[in-house]
Amino acid sequence: MEGQLSSGREIDPRESPRALFAYELRRYRQAAGLSQKRLGWLTGYSDSMVNLIELTKRRPTERFAELCDRALALDGIMVRLYAATTWRTAPEYFRPWLEVEEEATALHNWEPMLVPGLLQTQAYARAILATSPGTSGEELDERLTQRMRRQAILGREKPPMISVIVDEAVLHRSIGGAEVMREQVKYLIEIAQHPMVTIQVVPYETEAHCGLAGGFIVAERVGWPYAAYMEAQPHGRTVDEPQTIAALTARYDAIRAEALPFKQSVKLLERVVNQRDR
Known part of the structure; x- marks a missing residue:
C-alpha cells in the first residue's frame, strides 16, 4: 500500500494492553483502506509515528486515540483501548x-x-x-x-x-x-x-x-x-x-x-x- 512503512513483526494482541491497541489500530486502519501516511495526515501525526505505535514501539496518547476514533469512525473504541494501556485503575x-x-x-x-x-x-x-x-x-x-x-x-x-x-x-x-x-x-x-x-x-x-x-x-x-x-x-x-x-x-x-x-x-x-x- 502506498504510504505504508515497514510493518515489522506480527503483533500478538494477547501480549499486553498496548499490543492490543496496536493490533486493533492496524486492523481498523486496514479495514478502512487507509495507509499509515493517510491516517497520519488525518490525525496530524507523521506516518512514522503511526508505524511506531502499530509496532508497540511508541506509547499512544489519549489525543491520538481520540483522533483515530474520529478518522476511522469508531465511536470511542480506540479511546477505550487506550484507557486499558494506562493502568488507570491501579493505585x-x-x-x-x-x-x-x-x-x-x-x-x-x-x-x-x-x-x-x-x-x-x-x-x-x-x-x-x-x-x-x-x-x-x-x-x-x-x-x-x-x-x-x-x-x-x-x-x-x-x-x-x-x-x-x-x-x-x-x-x-x-x-x-x-x-x-x-x-x-x-x-x-x-x-x-x-x-x-x-x-x-x-x-x-x-x-x-x-x-x-x-x-x-x-x-x-x-x-x-x-x-x-x-x-x-x-x-x-x-x-x-x-x-x-x-x-x-x-x-x-x-x-x-x-x-x-x-x-x-x-x-x-x-x-x-x-x-x-x-
Missing part, C-alpha cells in the same frame, strides 16, 4: 512504575520479605493483597487482576530479562497456608527455567548485609539503569534520580554477592518443596 502511586516496567529491557529485583509480584501465583498474591486494611472484595479482585496482568510481560516475543534475589525467609513464611506456599515455591522452580528469568536466594547463614533495609527494583533499558521502585510504608515510590539509581544498583550487586549461585538456589527451592511434601 495512583504505582502507575508510574507500571509504565516503567512495560518499557524496561531488564528488571533487577531484591525482595527480603515476599515473593516479587511478577513471580507470584494467584493464590499467593490474593493472600498478600487481602491484608491491606479497608480493602473491599471488589477492590481485591481488581488489584489481583492487575497483578496477574503485569506478569504478561514474560509472555512477550521479547520479554525483559528478570533477575530476582530473595531472602531464604521468603520461602518459609507461610503466606496463605501450607498448600499456597507449596504451589508458590513450585512455581518459582518452574519459572526459573524461563530463559529470561534468574532466581537467586540469600541463605539464612548470611549475616548482616545492606539488603535488610528493604526491597527494591531497578529497571534497565538497553543496558542502562534509568528508574527504580523502592518499597516503603504505606506504599512505595518510583524514582529516576541518577544518584539514587546508582546507589541501588551498587546495593543490588552487593546483595547478589551474598546470594547462592543460580543452580544452588534452584536446588534450595527444590529442598523446600520436598520438606513441604513430607
